Amino acid sequence: MTQRADQTRPGDGPARAYDGPGASSAVRGINPRITAQISYSIDSTIPGEWHLRIIRSAIPAGRVTGFQTALLDDDVIFLTADDVSDLNTFGCQIADQVVLTREPKFVGDAIAAVVAPTARDARVAASLVEVDYEAVPSVFGEMDAIAPGAQLVHAKHYTSESDSAYFDMRPQDGTNVCHRFRIRTPALQGRDEPEVVPHLDDPDDALADAFADADVIVDEVFHTPAAAHVPMEPHATNAQWVDGRLEVTTGTQTPFNMRQDLAHIFGLAAEDVRVVVPFMGGAFGAKTFIRTEAITALAARKAGRPVRCVLDRDEVFNEVTRHPSTVRIKLGAKRDGTFVAKRIWAYVNTGAYADCGPGVAQKMGYAGVGPYRFDHVAVDSYCIYTNLPPGGAFRGYGAMQSIWAAERVVDMMADKLGIDAVELRRQNLLHEGDTFCTGEVMHDARFEELLDDAAAAVGWEKDGDRRGKGVVVILKGMQTPSKAEARIELLPDGRYEVQAATADIGQGAGEMLTRLAAEYLKVEVDQVVVCAPDTDRVPYDTRTTSSRSTHMMSRALADAARDLQVHGTIGHGYVSNDGGLDPDTGQGIASSHWHQGSASAELEVDDETGIISLSTLYACSYAGKVINKHGAELQNEGSMILGLGTALFEELQYTEGQMTNPNLSDYNIASALDVASIRHRVMEVPGGEVHGLGETAVPPVPPAIGNAVATFGYDVRDLPMTPERVLAARLGDTFQSPTGEDPQ
Amino acid sequence: MTWHLPTSVDDVVRTRAERPEAPIVAGGTFLGILVRQGLVEADEWISLQRVTELTRMHSAGDLSVGAMVTHRRLELDDTVRTIWPGVAAAFKAVASPRVRNRATMGGVLADADYASDPPSMLVASNAVAEIASVRGTRRVPVEDLIIGHYSTSMEEDELITRVVVPRPTGAAVYRKLRTRSQEDRPASSVAAVVHGETVRVVVGAVSDRPYHFADVCSQWRPGDLDSAREIGEEYASRIDYIDDNRGSAAYRRHVVGVEVRRALMAVAR
Numbered sequence A: 001m002t003q004r005a006d007q008t009r010p011g012d013g014p015a016r017a018y019d020g021p022g023a024s025s026a027v028r029g030i031n032p033r034i035t036a037q038i039s040y041s042i043d044s045t046i047p048g049e050w051h052l053r054i055i056r057s058a059i060p061a062g063r064v065t066g067f068q069t070a071l072l073d074d075d076v077i078f079l080t081a082d083d084v085s086d087l088n089t090f091g092c093q094i095a096d097q098v099v100l101t102r103e104p105k106f107v108g109d110a111i112a113a114v115v116a117p118t119a120r121d122a123r124v125a126a127s128l129v130e131v132d133y134e135a136v137p138s139v140f141g142e143m144d145a146i147a148p149g150a151q152l153v154h155a156k157h158y159t160s161e162s163d164s165a166y167f168d169m170r171p172q173d174g175t176n177v178c179h180r181f182r183i184r185t186p187a188l189q190g191r192d193e194p195e196v197v198p199h200l201d202d203p204d205d206a207l208a209d210a211f212a213d214a215d216v217i218v219d220e221v222f223h224t225p226a227a228a229h230v231p232m233e234p235h236a237t238n239a240q241w242v243d244g245r246l247e248v249t250t251g252t253q254t255p256f257n258m259r260q261d262l263a264h265i266f267g268l269a270a271e272d273v274r275v276v277v278p279f280m281g282g283a284f285g286a287k288t289f290i291r292t293e294a295i296t297a298l299a300a301r302k303a304g305r306p307v308r309c310v311l312d313r314d315e316v317f318n319e320v321t322r323h324p325s326t327v328r329i330k331l332g333a334k335r336d337g338t339f340v341a342k343r344i345w346a347y348v349n350t351g352a353y354a355d356c357g358p359g360v361a362q363k364m365g366y367a368g369v370g371p372y373r374f375d376h377v378a379v380d381s382y383c384i385y386t387n388l389p390p391g392g393a394f395r396g397y398g399a400m401q402s403i404w405a406a407e408r409v410v411d412m413m414a415d416k417l418g419i420d421a422v423e424l425r426r427q428n429l430l431h432e433g434d435t436f437c438t439g440e441v442m443h444d445a446r447f448e449e450l451l452d453d454a455a456a457a458v459g460w461e462k463d464g465d466r467r468g469k470g471v472v473v474i475l476k477g478m479q480t481p482s483k484a485e486a487r488i489e490l491l492p493d494g495r496y497e498v499q500a501a502t503a504d505i506g507q508g509a510g511e512m513l514t515r516l517a518a519e520y521l522k523v524e525v526d527q528v529v530v531c532a533p534d535t536d537r538v539p540y541d542t543r544t545t546s547s548r549s550t551h552m553m554s555r556a557l558a559d560a561a562r563d564l565q566v567h568g569t570i571g572h573g574y575v576s577n578d579g580g581l582d583p584d585t586g587q588g589i590a591s592s593h594w595h596q597g598s599a600s601a602e603l604e605v606d607d608e609t610g611i612i613s614l615s616t617l618y619a620c621s622y623a624g625k626v627i628n629k630h631g632a633e634l635q636n637e638g639s640m641i642l643g644l645g646t647a648l649f650e651e652l653q654y655t656e657g658q659m660t661n662p663n664l665s666d667y668n669i670a671s672a673l674d675v676a677s678i679r680h681r682v683m684e685v686p687g688g689e690v691h692g693l694g695e696t697a698v699p700p701v702p703p704a705i706g707n708a709v710a711t712f713g714y715d716v717r718d719l720p721m722t723p724e725r726v727l728a729a730r731l732g733d734t735f736q737s738p739t740g741e742d743p744q
Numbered sequence B: 001m002t003w004h005l006p007t008s009v010d011d012v013v014r015t016r017a018e019r020p021e022a023p024i025v026a027g028g029t030f031l032g033i034l035v036r037q038g039l040v041e042a043d044e045w046i047s048l049q050r051v052t053e054l055t056r057m058h059s060a061g062d063l064s065v066g067a068m069v070t071h072r073r074l075e076l077d078d079t080v081r082t083i084w085p086g087v088a089a090a091f092k093a094v095a096s097p098r099v100r101n102r103a104t105m106g107g108v109l110a111d112a113d114y115a116s117d118p119p120s121m122l123v124a125s126n127a128v129a130e131i132a133s134v135r136g137t138r139r140v141p142v143e144d145l146i147i148g149h150y151s152t153s154m155e156e157d158e159l160i161t162r163v164v165v166p167r168p169t170g171a172a173v174y175r176k177l178r179t180r181s182q183e184d185r186p187a188s189s190v191a192a193v194v195h196g197e198t199v200r201v202v203v204g205a206v207s208d209r210p211y212h213f214a215d216v217c218s219q220w221r222p223g224d225l226d227s228a229r230e231i232g233e234e235y236a237s238r239i240d241y242i243d244d245n246r247g248s249a250a251y252r253r254h255v256v257g258v259e260v261r262r263a264l265m266a267v268a269r
């Protein structure tokens, strides 16, 4: 074991004034991101550390039968699955992963690693190792994976003890379904339903009577592809063992889950793992749960020295993706427009490992119900293993996929009924005191104001000409249940230190904490310092995901400030939001507060090339009370930009399970030149609660565009709406899909 | 790693002859990516940054563009915009200002990437490249310079020194079709330039190299929609298309017909 090196790292040494991203607008003069004053994970180093390269499977499914390592230099350390025999399996919701595997399940799965003195040596060494495989059949599409007789990706189903497994799993034995989530409103409960995983064309629905009162039914299937998070900073981890304690400096949105999972993998007490989180250069969900941390820690253990791992861009693409999905929606209404019933089947392609796919399946399930009243709702979401790279948390967290389908279907219904699409929504919106399909009563419901605002932004006139216009309104849940703790300590120099585990991903968490603490303590912002998340120094927090931090942490901090006033030098604050859903009925509390939003689009479609030209893309997100206006606006814009790329061109492509566009030339994200049409609003109301809004504007953007496109007769079901898909949707032209196969 | 910093064309060609393994670096926008991806490795590099004669541009008579003239300069130069608007438009269509500030005339021709904007316009404009080596200088029409995927008719040790674009006698139109981000490379690149009574239509970014069919162009009746449509359809049917992330072969065949027709109608206006 090496000694802890003398170094400066976030969390070590004296507290400092907040100088991170976002500090520009208020706390300091110049944006430290531009002046390169921020130290990210990728900038953190430990003297004497060696470098890790992961050797990845070239086949989508099979067994590693041997390695040829004769060409490796003597000092290179080589790790294989043999080195993980004393380690526990892991996985945030289902423990289906090992640190290095003998049985790879996707192209890119970690099967071995090399550690060498320099990054270059490690790269060369990795290229010198040859691998022998024995391939087995593989399956890539979510619908193929649930077909009878499909190859099983995992021979059996597992569970997880992690805090992140916050609901009971419902694996379907003998299938690739690792979790099944259902919603059944009261009249549909207690039926004797068969446990089969229905395919899209299965005619028999045991709950068809829910639609008995409907005059008109729309029943349609939609698809969304895998997509990449593209954080500017890749995953970067430094690990070392200090007197039997594991210390990891890494870019993660989940420091406390990380601590727990690493402790579990290595058989340590949680206190014997320290996780330090410097600023991150973006994450968007890609830096949640175990990514590069366990393999780096293992390598450091074997090497007896600190080890560093930084992924290449193509590895970042393959590390974790957004879940591809197929969503079928059946909506029934009376002739006067009153919604009667909704049925959703969501098929979530979680790839080779579950990660948080079960949670995503659950959220995909209820977000697709939307902010509307129904007599009956039944949802079936399936989290399905395939041999693609794992799907994980992704800004919008499942909501985007089902809202794409659900809000397109509302417009289809409006067309069928001959009712104005905005009026049809208005007629069915949830209001204060209405009951959602989960049984929870809506509070602080703002859907009507949001709808009107988005409609006005594109000059929507009731029953007017709506060619080229689309309007959408949505709800999205927040992580429930969860906990947040915060401490505020009065320092000897008279300043206050905020100790909280909220990670700064670039969203401005540090600034948010600074401003809030100053407000609650009634001091100036320069009287407040924030320490970086370090599990040795800050109290527990569930994680920095699902736009929960501002909402939860603000209350924990307020509590800490009150406590400080009572106790003098240290104030401790704690909040929890309780709830959760029954996996078989979907009844309970889905979300302790709702993210509410709307969007609209105005555009033209070139009817010969299928190219969409946006003149307005608008989104309105309900914020209640805004803490940092500039930061909130940036979040809203960022969400819209992601939504725009999702709508028009972002799509990971695969050939035989191998990603064919894992770089920024072959995979486009929206650029500065694409966003000129964007306008938006962060909606505040006097006396409103603090609402998170880090993702609210992602999900409504694709259907707002899709609905506008559909007014020209192009009924696009599959994202992204590439020009050739647009043309094919009207002309029925069957252009072959661009290179590679559709994962469908 | 060694950087050679020659200051004259003579210097460059001599250094090249002595060090055939050393890549030439112009703006570095293309090479930089290949190096990052581990596709190009070298111990010695030859930079053109100090060769001032390669940055010269003349526009009295024909347009003479030194190999190191950037896309941005061609896009913004008043004379180029007035007299060679098609050339200015094709260079302006490339990527973003960040890339155009670095990328050069020599680089875009030498890399011969099928998905580039300027080549179709340069071919349509009858541009000629001047190429130097220790053996002397020769002139090659751009049409004969780019011969396939990332391949040119240049020898290993040759250097593009300048490109000469004749003064146009008629209208020129450049049409870039983007199917993804507005910063993306083209899914199809159509240039049409009128020379006297005739037109040169060139289609790039849909196949291995830019395509021009003189016999088809000779059928053109200026301003006639049917003629434009027929030429579009003939172009569409003659090319062997590629499939990539920007569009399938079938889609490209479809849009080439549309884009050629639109370009022909625009130059006749």
Ligand SMILES: Cc1cc2nc3c(=O)[nH]c(=O)nc-3n(C[C@H](O)[C@H](O)[C@H](O)COP(=O)(O)OP(=O)(O)OC[C@H]3O[C@@H](n4cnc5c(N)ncnc54)[C@H](O)[C@@H]3O)c2cc1C
Pocket: B023, B024, B025, B026, B027, B028, B029, B030, B031, B032, B033, B067, B093, B094, B095, B096, B099, B102, B103, B104, B105, B106, B107, B108, B109, B110, B111, B115, B116, B117, B118, B158, B159, B160, B161, B183, B184, B185, B186
């Ligand atoms: C993000 C991005 C987006 C892009 N988008 C587009 C686009 O939309 N449209 C488009 O057309 N292009 C696009 N490009 C390509 C860009 O235009 C080319 O990379 C550029 O033109 C190359 O010029 P350079 O001076 O940077 O070449 P370099 O990278 O320096 O060199 C390219 C090649 O040419 C050789 N070379 C350079 N100069 C000479 C010379 N004088 N004689 C002989 N050989 C030479 C080099 O050895 C090398 O092989 C894009 C590039 C990037 C990075």
